[in-house]
Amino acid sequence: MEKAINSVLISGAANGIGAACVEKFIEQGCRYIIALDRDEASLKAMQLRYADGDIIFIAIAADLTGQAYFSKLASALEPLTQLEALVLSHGVADENEINERDTFMRVMDVNVNSCQSIIAQCEAKLDKGSAVLFMSSILGKMGNHRNTAYCSSKHAQLGMMKGLAMDWARHGIRVNAILPCYVDTPLLRKELQKQADMVGSTLDQVMRKAKKRIPMRSYVQSSDVADSAYFLCSQQARMITAQSLIIDGGSSCGG
Structure with missing residues (x-):
């Protein structure tokens, strides 16, 4: 039997795909969960739901584009010898025209810059066997009307994923992405x-x-994405890195 992933940090954990990932990792035996999200009420409800004697569930409610949560995250990471999985599942999808700079910069800040910040805060706890997973989008490969900001951010996530995968391959740390559509x-x-x-x-x-x-x-259901997320973070995928897995029911191939 494969060894369970013992520790995971999941951003965007309170709803949708992030919440499904929390459920999947716990179902598979993960017992140290750090959950990041700006939705404090949903995080608290989730924390109560998983209030089990053998589960350590640390909820951090924060705007991930700032730095106010850094000390809380450092405290949550401190007891760990190794953070085995990091799932970046937060994001915004605001529509925009190209001249709407404020919207463009906000989407890039949430979807790209905050990912860099979280990874940088976790880097010291990542080691051989750890996995980092970006929850990108099919729009990381395609374009869409009134979505220049979102498309740019999701393309950028894939660039960050590939660069990190090459930087960290020699350390045995894998970095991949999932590209869902119609979830x-x-x-x-x-x-x-x-x-x-x-x-x-x-x-x-x-x-x-x-x-x-x-x-x-x-x-696509959130649970479909969570199943693949757990697989890519597990040792069953130990030789998979720098890859983008599309989950879209065949949509990107035509219909």
């Missing part, structure tokens, strides 16, 4: 609601239409 999360429903409002339709109608564009005729 049935509150974020997707929010974006599809905007489309529904624009055309005078309902969210349900727009979701049914969007599903028809997916060759497998099903939305």
Whole structure:
């Protein structure tokens, strides 16, 4: 039986894919979880849900674009000899026009710069066998209307992933990315609601239409992404690094 991952830090942990990753890692035997998110209420609810005698669940509510959380993160990392997995699952997907600089810079700050900050804070605790995982997007490979900021940020995450993978390969630290598409999360429903409002339709109608564009005729679930995230962080994937795994039901191949 494969040795369980004992420690993980997950950002964006309170909802959607991040929350599914927390559940998956705990289900697989992980017992030291550091959860980062700006949603303090959801983090507290999660902390209560996992209040088990053998689980150490450290919730850090913070704006990850700042530095105020650094001391709390340092304290959470201090007892660890090694941080075995780091899953970067936070982000924003604000739409923009290219002249909307404030939006562009905010998306880049949240989706790119904060990842660099978190990784830098964790670097000393990463060692042979550790894995870093970026939760990128299919828009790390493609473009989309009114998404120059988001597309740029997700392309940038893949560049950071590849560079780190080469820097740390000699240390036995692996770095990969997952590129999901059409994941049935509150974020997707929010974006599809905007489309529904624009055309005078309902969210349900727009979701049914969007599903028809997916060759497998099903939305990706957060749990699907979490399953792959755990695999890429585990020793079953010990020779996989600098790779981007697309999870989209075949959407990027056509339909």
